[in-house]
Amino acid sequence: MRGLWAASWRSLGRKTLHSSTSSSSPSSSSLSSNLKLLGPNLPDVWMVPGPSSSAFHSQSSAANGQTANVINGKSIARAIRAGIANEICRMKETIVKSPGLAIVLVGGRRNSRTFIHVKLKACEEVGITTHVEELPEECTEDEVLRVVSGLNNNPSVNGIIVQLPLPQLVDEERIINFVSPEKDVDGFHPLNMGNLAMKGREPLFIPCAPKSCIELLLRSGVEIMGKRAVVVGRSKIVGLPTSLLLHHHATVSTVHSFTKNPEQITREADIVIADVGIPNLIRGSWLKPGAVVVDMGTNQVQDPGIDQGSRIIGDVCYEEAIKVVSAITPVPGGVGPVTIAMLLSNTLDSAKRAFPFR
């Protein structure tokens, strides 16, 4: 039976990877398709471990003494947004329609208002029509459901965001389940999450931050296929779907607060994704030389030395990591801008399906 193990997946895998990285350089304005993000859905054919299997340690030694590549999320996001703006121009010219995004805001949390402002501005710049539905903090769950129902049935709305967190008296699970899966541009509906998890299926939407993480890797020419990836954190909207996405190409370990010696596991990884919410948790000593780091943390820390009194930093100790890794996304200016671009991309995709427009 051993003969079964030996197979040519290796060459097949490589070929697929090259085709995906070559067409997704930062200069390209076209978006990576979901298919590319989800992987080629190659059958699982096993081979006997051979002497060639330690090939990718060469990256580590090559990185010694090199300066890390800082992955420029702002510039990648700019290229993606330009592509989206062009597509929307073409849509307006051809069918005299543009994509529409609705945001539901319950209660007036200051952070939520800031996040919404950023999303609205980004939409406006590429030509997506926006609409905000505000409800008071003390509204009932049924009132929220009524608003979502109206948006589900409104043909000019292609994407619906329910800004989280919701007030305590409103059941988040019930509201998210109620958003039409066809307009779930956040990708948080369990139907989209299930289709993301299941090999060979394609969800209508991939959550924006995880999609951004893979886009950043692909557009920076980072090889994912066959690599060891560690995702630190398993939140249902960032860490978990990022694991599921990477899973299609890489050998993924998920590290969380129950993990003993997490630094031993991250030190074995070629790609480290951080989604913890603790500033500087991941130190330089947690990382393998030559690894690639995507820092999805956005933590506000006090800094009396600057005018605003505080600043945003990531989950990775950037100053230490930069001396060890081959590439890293900074915070701010890494995952954040590309995540917003992915929201625009999901909204455009939804509009194209709904109108329909190719």
Next chain:
Amino acid sequence: MRGLWAASWRSLGRKTLHSSTSSSSPSSSSLSSNLKLLGPNLPDVWMVPGPSSSAFHSQSSAANGQTANVINGKSIARAIRAGIANEICRMKETIVKSPGLAIVLVGGRRNSRTFIHVKLKACEEVGITTHVEELPEECTEDEVLRVVSGLNNNPSVNGIIVQLPLPQLVDEERIINFVSPEKDVDGFHPLNMGNLAMKGREPLFIPCAPKSCIELLLRSGVEIMGKRAVVVGRSKIVGLPTSLLLHHHATVSTVHSFTKNPEQITREADIVIADVGIPNLIRGSWLKPGAVVVDMGTNQVQDPGIDQGSRIIGDVCYEEAIKVVSAITPVPGGVGPVTIAMLLSNTLDSAKRAFPFR
């Protein structure tokens, strides 16, 4: 900010674990609730790695020279089935109703008939009413959908199984998506899979083989919390949902055919789950001394030395593994019988929700 990392999750986790193992010994006829399988949904609170973090290496040294515990799936399944039969007796006495399971068989593949026969016999023994809908190999997709629709609307049917694989001309994804998530006792509907993946949510059904894997571990008193688990294989009906389930307690790595040096990763694991479909792929040298192995493979191999001419073996080389590990499930007689018991359990749960009956 470092102070945030230190927290008391360790003692909290231990307490939860003890309560779950003590109530789920093989002698107990009550089923582990989904909540227990899914974990306590403790918040992710991080702590600084400390000297106590290597505590569970003691298991490895203790196992040296010991005989491995062979986990008896048949006896565990017997205990579970007895509990289910009692529940169904009580249901019949109280509300004069019993759970109903329908199996849809398209085409007459010999293997499928054998699998169905085993399921029907198990149902009969515990008092579940069964019903098989047979369709010819050359039927259309719409004909299958019509049959599933009838079962979705039939109040005497609490569980629907579409026996896989389906003929090539029938779209498996479309058929599975069409089964009512409330009757999806196989747990293959993407809505149930999404809710399984998302922390803090509870799916209506957990797929039977992954649920069986966790039941076997819990009922054998194997500690999962904080352990390193490796799932070899990522099929959408076994490997992937098993990873997602373990994920609630353990640090999980998923190894697949793109993984270089899979044996290095399995050697680090306290718990190894095999779902590959290749006889004897996982050798003794792939395993850490004292590890626990759950072998989900069922491979038919030729054996001219026995009357039938072939026998069933697992993905793990049992003869080698038994000398290294602290516990292992045999094939046959390990995961298989408990998987059938989990199907009965899912069907009973569904009937209890539908009637309703407590």
